[in-house]
Amino acid sequence: MPDIETTTTNDETFTAENHLGEYALDIDAQGRTAPSPNEVLVADYASCFTFAFRAGAMRNDYDDLGQIQTEAEANLDDEDDLTDVSFTMLVEAELSDDEIDDLLDNAEDICHVHAALRQDLHADVTVESGAF
Structure with a gap:
């Protein structure tokens, strides 16, 4: 099954x-x-990565990130294939650069969509803490 x-x-x-x-x-x-299929894929990737960012935080005692808003952008080539994806994550909690790096590493390891995509299409992610 x-x-x-x-x-x-x-x-x-x-x-x-x-x-x-x-x-x-x-x-x-x-x-x-x-x-479109590409729009659905980018939204799915952004959702999964956001969930993975929060799950990784919870696993490592960053329990209260507050609200997270992930803004995704992607570009297409002449054949309408995705060429790149980027995320800007707006996180309510104040995080240090080291904390952000740790949480991004965890999210990359946890996100199932990230694991399923070819490496050259993995999102370039920026996190802005204290955003709300």
């Missing part, structure tokens, strides 16, 4: 309805009526 099952339905156009358990997610290849 697989750990993850999804069903994607496409009816002639370049939109798809995806069912992930009880959730539905529409994706439009051209980004006209729903997010």
